Amino acid sequence: MSRLLQIAGLVLGLIGLVLQFAITMPASMAAGRGLFGSVVFYFSFFTILTNIGAVLVHISLLSSTGYAWLPAFAGSRMRAGVAVSITLVSIVYATVLARLWQPQGLFLLCDVLLHYAAPILFVVWWLVSGADGRTRWSDISWWVLYPVAYLAYVLARAPLAGEVPYPFLDIAHNGIGSVAIAALAITLLFLVISVVAILADHALARLRTAGAG
Numbered sequence: 001m002s003r004l005l006q007i008a009g010l011v012l013g014l015i016g017l018v019l020q021f022a023i024t025m026p027a028s029m030a031a032g033r034g035l036f037g038s039v040v041f042y043f044s045f046f047t048i049l050t051n052i053g054a055v056l057v058h059i060s061l062l063s064s065t066g067y068a069w070l071p072a073f074a075g076s077r078m079r080a081g082v083a084v085s086i087t088l089v090s091i092v093y094a095t096v097l098a099r100l101w102q103p104q105g106l107f108l109l110c111d112v113l114l115h116y117a118a119p120i121l122f123v124v125w126w127l128v129s130g131a132d133g134r135t136r137w138s139d140i141s142w143w144v145l146y147p148v149a150y151l152a153y154v155l156a157r158a159p160l161a162g163e164v165p166y167p168f169l170d171i172a173h174n175g176i177g178s179v180a181i182a183a184l185a186i187t188l189l190f191l192v193i194s195v196v197a198i199l200a201d202h203a204l205a206r207l208r209t210a211g212a213g
Helices: 002-030 035-042 046-062 075-094 106-128 139-143 147-159 176-212
Strands: none
Touching: 002 035, 002 046, 002 106, 035 147, 046 075, 046 106, 046 147, 075 106, 075 139, 075 147, 075 176, 139 147, 139 176, 147 176
């Protein structure tokens, strides 16, 4: 069951990432960006980066040599951190971003794969076998560095690129106050998910220990 979930998550994640790249590049270049700018634009989305992290976790555990070349992504606390981040991806998209546009065709397929299918498979896999009770409360301080660093990057890039990946982070149009509130709300949501993940990790580990006994 665990391996099947991982394989399915890996396949859907890779399909979504590759397909999104394939359709984003020509659309981005048609919008006036150069080749390099289009690549940077693609990798400027939290969704893309987080799904890449999930794919790397799957590869590190499915590959017979995974621990040798991707040890950081094979660790239990990294697995939990990715589960937290990819849960954030799904929640923010479903509650905020999905209402802002109506993708069609391959764009819709990518949306479903990267915001729902791959994230759900990853979280289900983590709950089934990825959680092992090794997370610590101090891990939250490390996990939160990822969205904070991402926010810093987006805001630093915005005046240079003249764009942001997500409209709620656009200071030029929304004002710094609105962006600050949005960033704070998402950070708080991330922290709540982190707390739930640690509680779930410890609870599931105790259940497995009791079941084994």
